[in-house]
Amino acid sequence: LALPGGDVAAREPWRMAAAVLHALGATDQILPRFGPVVGEQAAKTITTMLARNLNCPLTTAAGRWFDAVSGLLGLCVRQEFEAQAAIALEVATARHLQIHGSTTVNTRLWNITADGVVDLRPWLQEHLLKVDTHNPAVVDEAALSFHLTLADALSQHTTALARAQKITDVALGGGCFFNLILKEAIVSQLEAAGLNVLQTRSLSCGDAGLALGQAWVACSSLPVSLDL
DSSP states (O other), X not given: OBOTTTTHHHHOHHHHHHHHHHHTTOGGGHHHHHHHHHOHHHHHHHHHHHHHTOSOOBOOOHHHHHHHHHHHXXXXXXXXXXXXXXXXXXXXXXXXXXXXXXXXXXXXXXXXXXXXXXXXXHHHHHHTSSOOTXXXXXXXXXXXXXXXXXXXXXXXHHHHXXXXXXXXXXXXXXXXXXXXXXXXXXXXXXHHTTOEEEOOSSSOSSHHHHHHHHHHHHHHTSSSOOOO
């Protein structure tokens, strides 16, 4: 997905939502959807940036999918604290599960790109272009569907890669695994596929843990041994 405005888009989920609309060929929806919320000029500016590909680096971060969906569902337009959009999406999902219990949804609306990246645009096309954001029940159901679809995509893709590489250990890393609904769904599918799932225990699964892992890999490649 495009990241309109760079890192600012991570703090303003509506920008990621706008990027999704642009990617789905629905650029004309950006202004009517977000103009009344963020201001007409801001919405027009982002529309122009996306159309001309100005300051719109690409991102494959899973967290930006959460931001985009949260923005499109009207759950969080601007974040006042870290992961607010993702938390709002998880809360909506938990609310649906509490009321309705487990729900069967079509979780196969995803693709894997030629360079091996999970692409959720088929799900977004199916569920979010015409969703009634003023209906809380519809919003909560869409939030659940997103969680289950992302979990299915990551689990199926990981299982296929593991089998191709003939490995059985899979490590979960990244801030999205703070999300218990997503994590439990992925762990369940990976274990059902016969994989051994490694999870963080004493350290964060987010950026701090990832940085430590990167440092360990770097040190392990040095010609001299370092005691870590």
